[in-house]
Amino acid sequence: MSRSSRSVACAAALGLVGTGSVFQAATPALADERTVTFKPLAGFSLDVGSKRIVGYYEADAGECALTLMIADAMIGDGVPAFAPVRLYQSVAPGDTATVDAPEGKSLQVVCKIEARAMTARVLDAVAIYKPAR
Secondary structure (H helix, E strand, O other): OOHHHHHHHHHHHHOOOOOOHHHHHOOOOOOOOOEEEEOOOOOEEEEEOOEEEEEEEEEEOOEEEEEEEEEEOOOOOOOOOOOOEEEEEEEOOOOEEEEEEOOOEEEEEEEOHHHOOEEEEEEEOOOOOOOOO
């Protein structure tokens, strides 16, 4: 897929494209869900701590070519202090990739068999104390 096609798919995942056919095929997940399963070029959007992570993936040679946009979550009409960051990650079927965010939150993504789908889940970190022996 060309760079311009990826930009269109990313814009669709971000909700920047109108209600054209690309956007209809890439219906994003609701922000209050903590686990979403999505197909190639279908976007998702999740709050992970104080960050908003929006992403999609393409099936590429049997792997999940994941693209994530990470930005500060919007609070009211305020302008976020930092620019978004784009992250590309190739995830093999059955493998997991994790992005840590502040406040002990993480986003975990899993590539399904033959890159037919991915699952994204927000995780809460739990502190564990193990006494020394």
